[in-house]
Amino acid sequence: MTVPHVLFILTNASEIGPNKRRTGFFFPEVAHPFEVFDAAGVAVEYASPLGGPPPHDGYDDADPAQRAFRDNKAFQRMSRSRKLSEVDVLDYDAIFFPGGLGPMVDIAKDPDVKRAVLRAWNAGRIVAAVCHGPAAFLGVTLDDGTPLVRGRRLTSFSNAEEAGYARADVPFELESALRAEGAEYDASAPWQAKVIVDGRLMTGQNPASGGPLAQAIVAALRTQTR
Numbered sequence: 001m002t003v004p005h006v007l008f009i010l011t012n013a014s015e016i017g018p019n020k021r022r023t024g025f026f027f028p029e030v031a032h033p034f035e036v037f038d039a040a041g042v043a044v045e046y047a048s049p050l051g052g053p054p055p056h057d058g059y060d061d062a063d064p065a066q067r068a069f070r071d072n073k074a075f076q077r078m079s080r081s082r083k084l085s086e087v088d089v090l091d092y093d094a095i096f097f098p099g100g101l102g103p104m105v106d107i108a109k110d111p112d113v114k115r116a117v118l119r120a121w122n123a124g125r126i127v128a129a130v131c132h133g134p135a136a137f138l139g140v141t142l143d144d145g146t147p148l149v150r151g152r153r154l155t156s157f158s159n160a161e162e163a164g165y166a167r168a169d170v171p172f173e174l175e176s177a178l179r180a181e182g183a184e185y186d187a188s189a190p191w192q193a194k195v196i197v198d199g200r201l202m203t204g205q206n207p208a209s210g211g212p213l214a215q216a217i218v219a220a221l222r223t224q225t226r
Helices: 028-039 064-070 073-078 111-122 133-137 159-163 174-180 207-224
Strands: 005-009 043-048 094-097 126-130 195-198 201-204
Touching (some): 005 028, 028 207, 043 073, 111 126, 126 207, 133 174, 159 174, 195 207
Parallel strands (some): 005 094
Antiparallel strands (some): 195 201
């Protein structure tokens, strides 16, 4: 049986905003999906715009999944993430963008990220993101000139959540930006898990959504390999 492969594309940004708030990827949004993928026999590899060790925040030693990931060899591999421009996303069955505030700095505008999203999408791959990760979809334009997200159902970290978390630090509100490109945005109450699957476009709203989103990706991968 062929082993499915998922590429995590991570931020390299370690700070954000006028107050230079420490950031990176949000640790549980990697640890919880990894736990799901690992249990399902899905291989995970890592890339980032610059390569090397992606910064992180939000680590909680009281969370067994986060502790397990920190102690796993996968965490060591992540510290040697490949430079995205040197990776062919078509070597993978899905690409996945974890959140954290970092993606609002680099993932939101990096041209290699936009090329990777478009290449994966056009080739029929699963394209997924959680929390602030859907910033990766902004500015991605299909061959007919329309934004990738136009008319597509999705979610992300909401304006209501941002208001109580990092509004003073982020350069824009992600929900508003996705709506401006024509996305059919929906969200649950702040900090409640929500996953939206619109064909191959799969999104989760917030940290609580990382594991459930990974479960949806696993289900889709199993359908593809039947």
